[in-house]
Every structure is written in structure tokens, then in C-alpha cells.
Amino acid sequence: MGQYTKHVFVCTFGTWCNHDGDTGAIVTRLNEAVEAAGLKGQVRINKSGCMNQCGHGPMVVVYPDNHWYAGVKPEDAEEIVATDIVGGQVVARLSYEAPPGDNKDLSRYPAEVVAAEQAKRQGARPA
Numbered sequence: 754m755g756q757y758t759k760h761v762f763v764c765t766f767g768t769w770c771n772h773d774g775d776t777g778a779i780v781t782r783l784n785e786a787v788e789a790a791g792l793k794g795q796v797r798i799n800k801s802g803c804m805n806q807c808g809h810g811p812m813v814v815v816y817p818d819n820h821w822y823a824g825v826k827p828e829d830a831e832e833i834v835a836t837d838i839v840g841g842q843v844v845a846r847l848s849y850e851a852p853p854g855d856n857k858d859l860s861r862y863p864a865e866v867v868a869a870e871q872a873k874r875q876g877a878r879p880a
């Protein structure tokens with residue numbers, strides 16, 4: 754048996770999900786909802802790095818159920834906790850289904866944003 758009944762990861766350290774929404778607020782709201790449900794200590798919310806699904810974020814995944822969510826907003830946190838973590842059901846309107854593996858789609862971002870992020874990675878100043 755694992756340390757937690759559910760382990761939730763929110764892509765907060767990846768480059769791209771932070772362009773899609775307020776990932777820190779998602780973590781905060783999930784933690785608040787878990788505590789309100791009386792599940793603190795049983796359910797763990799973790800900040801994570803990139804999940805290779807960039808362009809679909811903010812991304813959230815619930816383990817061990819392997820339920821993936823895309824385009825999550827802070828105000829979705831209570832529904833994820835109530836429906837998925839407590840109820841064991843997928844939140845259908847947020848459910849993310851894609852082929853296994855890398856599904857990055859940077860075409861969803863403006864070209865200048867992609868160029869600026871790539872320049873940061875290369876240690877250069879954006880043009």
C-alpha cells in the first residue's frame with residue numbers, strides 16, 4: 754500500500770502550462786478542497802515538472818487512477834476533489850485523452866512566446 758490514497762500532480766514547473774493558466778492557484782485550491790474534504794494526509798497534491806503534454810495545459814493527473822485533465826482552471830479544483838478524489842469518477846468535461854507518450858503541441862502558443870521561451874533555454878536574450 755502506498756503512502757497516499759491519491760497522489761495528484763499539477764504541472765507548475767513546466768515552461769508551457771504557466772502560459773495556459775494560474776498553476777499555483779490550482780495547487781492552492783486543490784489543497785484547500787482536500788483539507789475541506791477531511792482528506793489531508795491521505796491525499797497529496799504535488800507540483801510537478803513538464804508532463805510532455807504542453808499546449809494542453811494546465812495539466813493535472815490523479816494517481817493511482819491515471820486520470821488526466823487538461824485546461825484546468827483554479828475554479829475546477831473543488832469539482833476534481835469532489836468527483837474524482839472523493840467520488841472516484843472522472844470529471845468528463847476536463848478529461849484529457851491522447852496517445853501514450855509525448856503530445857507536445859507548441860503551435861497553440863503565439864510565435865513570439867515560443868521564440869522567447871526557446872531563447873531563455875538557450876541563455877540568450879529574446880529578439
Ligand code: FES
Pocket residue numbers: 764766767768769770771802803804805806807808810812
Ligand atoms: S509544461 Fe506542462 S505539460 Fe509541458
